Amino acid sequence: MDVDQHWRIIAEQRRAIAHLLTALTPQELDSPSLCEGWRIRDVAAHVALAPQPPGPLGMLREAARARGSFHRLNHDIAVRHADATPDPAADLSAVADSRRLPAVTNYRNIHYDVIVHAQDIARPLGHTIPVDxxxxxxxxxxxxxxxxxxxxxxxxxxxxxxxxxxxxxxxxxxxxxxxxxxxxxxxxxxxxxxxxxxxxxx
Missing domain, CATH: 3.30.1050 (Nonspecific Lipid-transfer Protein; Chain A)
Structure with a gap:
């Protein structure tokens, strides 16, 4: 699979998640995902944040808040973004085709990440997001x-x-x-x- 094919799948999965989010109630958005301690809306925020990460100073502040824990940093950034985002579907749709990346990762990691997180969101609610x-x-x-x-x-x-x-x-x-x-x-x-x-x- 070449670079463009990876990005095509990433965009398709982001749009599929956004489409599902439009059909969810506020209660469903606040329900648990497959990620322990993460709500559905938190996982959606995490996916949406990949192409719009905080800048270097923002990351330093977040790392200090998380006391050096990468998992806590990821979780807390997502929760704050989710709580500040009234329309998670529109938020994700707006960046679905973006190829911007956080400095610490690459498109291969974003590829598996979005596929897995689509299931984190869909499966607990009894929905299906198909993947080739x-x-x-x-x-x-x-x-x-x-x-x-x-x-x-x-x-x-x-x-x-x-x-x-x-x-x-x-x-x-x-x-x-x-x-x-x-x-x-x-x-x-x-x-x-x-x-x-x-x-x-x-």
Whole structure:
């Protein structure tokens, strides 16, 4: 998958999230996402902030507030943005096609990030945001090989991951099978629908 294909998927997923947000009630926006401690609106804000990050001084202030914790920094920035954004769908739609990046990441990371966060938002509410299996496979391979923050290869050692809707596979040992998207969610520590004898090793 080349750079333009990555960005096409990113834009499609951002627009799909924004479309779903337009149909949610305030109560649903305040309900829990798949990310522990994050509301639906907080995850949406996090996705929208990727192409509009705080400047260097703003990041320094946020880092000081978070006392050096990257996870707390991410969470608190998203919560403040969510609370200050009356229309999260419009906020995300406005930046859907942006290719601007925070200095600390790259488009490959934004690619898997937006795919996973789309599911963080959709699945707890019983909705579906479809993803092309090829795009999910590229995202899964990125997470499998990258180490921090998921350490997927270490956490899932001793099993073979086998996608049922693409050619993606990884690891060795008893099999765990599922859609490529569900395997991606497993890699990133989310609930997922997977089967196989390898489940006993998780």
């Amino acid at each position: 299996p090829t795009a999910s496979a590229v995202a899964a391979q990125r997470v499998w090989t990258m180490g921090w923050p998921f350490w997927a290869k270490r956490r899932l050692r001793g099993i073979t991951l086998v996608a049922e809707d693409s050619t993606w596979t990884a690891g060795s040992g008893p099999e765990v099978r599922g859609t490529t998207l569900d395997l991606l969610l497993l890699l990133t520590g989310r609930p997922s629908t997977v089967t196989g004898p390898g489940l006993a090793h998780l």
